[in-house]
Amino acid sequence: MPQHAIFLRSSLTALLCAGCLFSATAWAQGSGAQVQRDRAACDGVQQDREACRREAGAAKQESQRGGLTPGDQAEQNALARCQLLQPAADRADCEARVRGAATSTSGSVMGGGVIRETVTPVPAPAPSPSR
Template structure:
């Protein structure tokens, strides 16, 4: 019994491509499952912190925020890129040029910090000596 070579190799190629696609899909699904499991753990911890009073919010507000975070996480909208310096400088982007540099310096930790989120706000202060006008 003989098999036409071209037909056999085409069938093998199709099978290999299909198998590769299944493997790639399975890997992507596993990675997504790991991401969702991590998010579920974080959300469960946030809810527990609300119940234990370990946040700076009343319980009702805290639980509402945790629920909103869960919804956004399920939509894939919560991402922590870890790029905090970029985020800090974006806060200063809309300021006038003469204020932008000082804002960026404060955002990067220069100066002093007082207050807290729990007390209503964090104040960042940077004193920059300016020569007297002549």
């Protein structure tokens, strides 16, 4: 391999490592309330603490780039899908499921899944007249 290619590869590797170190240092020194909440959330979870902190740092970086959508945006998108994809008779039930009205929740993500159950009473059909 030519000498200049080795130098270029070494320089790029050093630059990449410096960038990683800088972003890790900036995250560790972050004083924002969200950073503190994210780091505190890593205590007491059934996940590797360092992996949790890496994910919190990645979320912070993505947030700074404007790549994360606000929390209410997901609900607005779900409600829009109810309007576009559901028949008119089912829209109210779809919107109630999105908002979590009359919904019971059980299970956990760590346990394999969260089950949400919504019960909608349906009246029995009227009896047919006897002859």
